[in-house]
Amino acid sequence: RRRHKPSAEVLAQGIIKGDITYLSRAITLVESSNPLHLEKANTIIKHCLPYANKSVRIGITGVPGVGKSTFIEAFGSQLTTNGKKVAVLAVDPSSSLTKGSILGDKTRMEDLVKDPNAFIRPSPSGSSLGGVARKTRETIILCEAAGFDTIIIETVGVGQSETAVHSMVDFFLLLKLAGAGDELQGIKRGIIEMADTIVINKADGDNLKAAKLAKVEFNRALHLYPAKASGWQPKVTLCSALQQEGIDAIWDIINDYVEATQKNNYFEHHRNEQNKFWLLQTIEDRLKSDFFGDSKIKEALKSQLELIENGKTTPFAAAEYILSL
Numbered sequence: 001r002r003r004h005k006p007s008a009e010v011l012a013q014g015i016i017k018g019d020i021t022y023l024s025r026a027i028t029l030v031e032s033s034n035p036l037h038l039e040k041a042n043t044i045i046k047h048c049l050p051y052a053n054k055s056v057r058i059g060i061t062g063v064p065g066v067g068k069s070t071f072i073e074a075f076g077s078q079l080t081t082n083g084k085k086v087a088v089l090a091v092d093p094s095s096s097l098t099k100g101s102i103l104g105d106k107t108r109m110e111d112l113v114k115d116p117n118a119f120i121r122p123s124p125s126g127s128s129l130g131g132v133a134r135k136t137r138e139t140i141i142l143c144e145a146a147g148f149d150t151i152i153i154e155t156v157g158v159g160q161s162e163t164a165v166h167s168m169v170d171f172f173l174l175l176k177l178a179g180a181g182d183e184l185q186g187i188k189r190g191i192i193e194m195a196d197t198i199v200i201n202k203a204d205g206d207n208l209k210a211a212k213l214a215k216v217e218f219n220r221a222l223h224l225y226p227a228k229a230s231g232w233q234p235k236v237t238l239c240s241a242l243q244q245e246g247i248d249a250i251w252d253i254i255n256d257y258v259e260a261t262q263k264n265n266y267f268e269h270h271r272n273e274q275n276k277f278w279l280l281q282t283i284e285d286r287l288k289s290d291f292f293g294d295s296k297i298k299e300a301l302k303s304q305l306e307l308i309e310n311g312k313t314t315p316f317a318a319a320e321y322i323l324s325l
């Protein structure tokens with residue numbers, strides 16, 4: 001007997017009631033490349049939208065080994081102990097290359113994965129960052145509708161993925177290490193500029209002194225940046241994810257941020273701006289994938305590339321021709 005597949009409406013109702021199995025199924029539809037699945041996913045999202053939005057979305061980034069999974073495990077467990085419902089998602093565009101995600105891997109967060117008030121989902125795979133980001137963004141909506149009030153989105157410092165995550169969260173947290181000797185040189189300016197808080201992890205044992213020094217340095221550096229549109233002055237704080245120290249203080253900072261930005265209306269404004277940005281981004285992605293996915297275009301592109309290689313046409317003439325198709 002064929003297994004009965006619940007309709008979009010049934011799935012949506014289940015999600016709104018907090019059914020994790022239905023949530024997982026819906027996310028699988030969001031992540032699918034089958035147009036029928038996408039259509040179903042869109043219906044589910046439409047039903048879920050009125051129930052989404054009541055959350056804090058937190059982006060977490062840092063180089064491999066900085067302690068992201070250890071931190072999220074400690075931070076997330078602290079939150080669920082305080083009655084929060086935590087969803088951990090990941091954005092890892094490299095997963096399509098390595099055929100496996102290095103982020104959000106369930107085995108990396110042993111306690112949290114067993115926690116009934118936590119939901120962990122590895123990075124969707126995809127050929128482009130745009131695709132991965134779109135799927136994650138839709139997954140945020142579904143998780144919020146299922147009652148998750150704290151959404152953590154993890155990404156590793158590979159290329160543009162921090163920017164993509166920054167554009168889908170309320171609060172952006174950068175994890176750093178002290179004593180690497182390159183406190184200020186080694187970091188991409190743009191990422192520091194995005195951070196609402198820099199957390200210096202592994203501030204324990206022999207590392208503590210260096211961590212305190214790094215805090216002073218980062219504080220000094222942060223003051224050189226222009227004021228943020230949010231009106232928020234980024235904080236620098238120490239933490240030991242391993243020993244679970246400094247975790248409470250980080251949650252306090254995030255709460256202060258949410259309170260301050262709700263008061264000055266930046267919180268809502270920022271989400272609106274993000275929605276507008278994502279509208280345009282979605283159109284761009286769809287146009288691109290429809291265009292380059294078209295078999296006629298694929299063939300023409302191949303032959304025009306050959307002509308270019310043999311010096312038989314110019315890039316502009318070739319583009320003109322392909323676009324005219």
Ligand code: GDP
Nearest residue numbers: 063064065066067068069070201202240241242
């Ligand atoms: P990720 O690659 O950023 O997810 O880093 P992990 O969470 O996997 O941590 C990398 C290594 O650093 C592991 O061996 C952790 O045990 C260790 N680690 C993480 N946080 C701390 C910390 O606060 N203090 C110390 N001493 N080690 C830590």
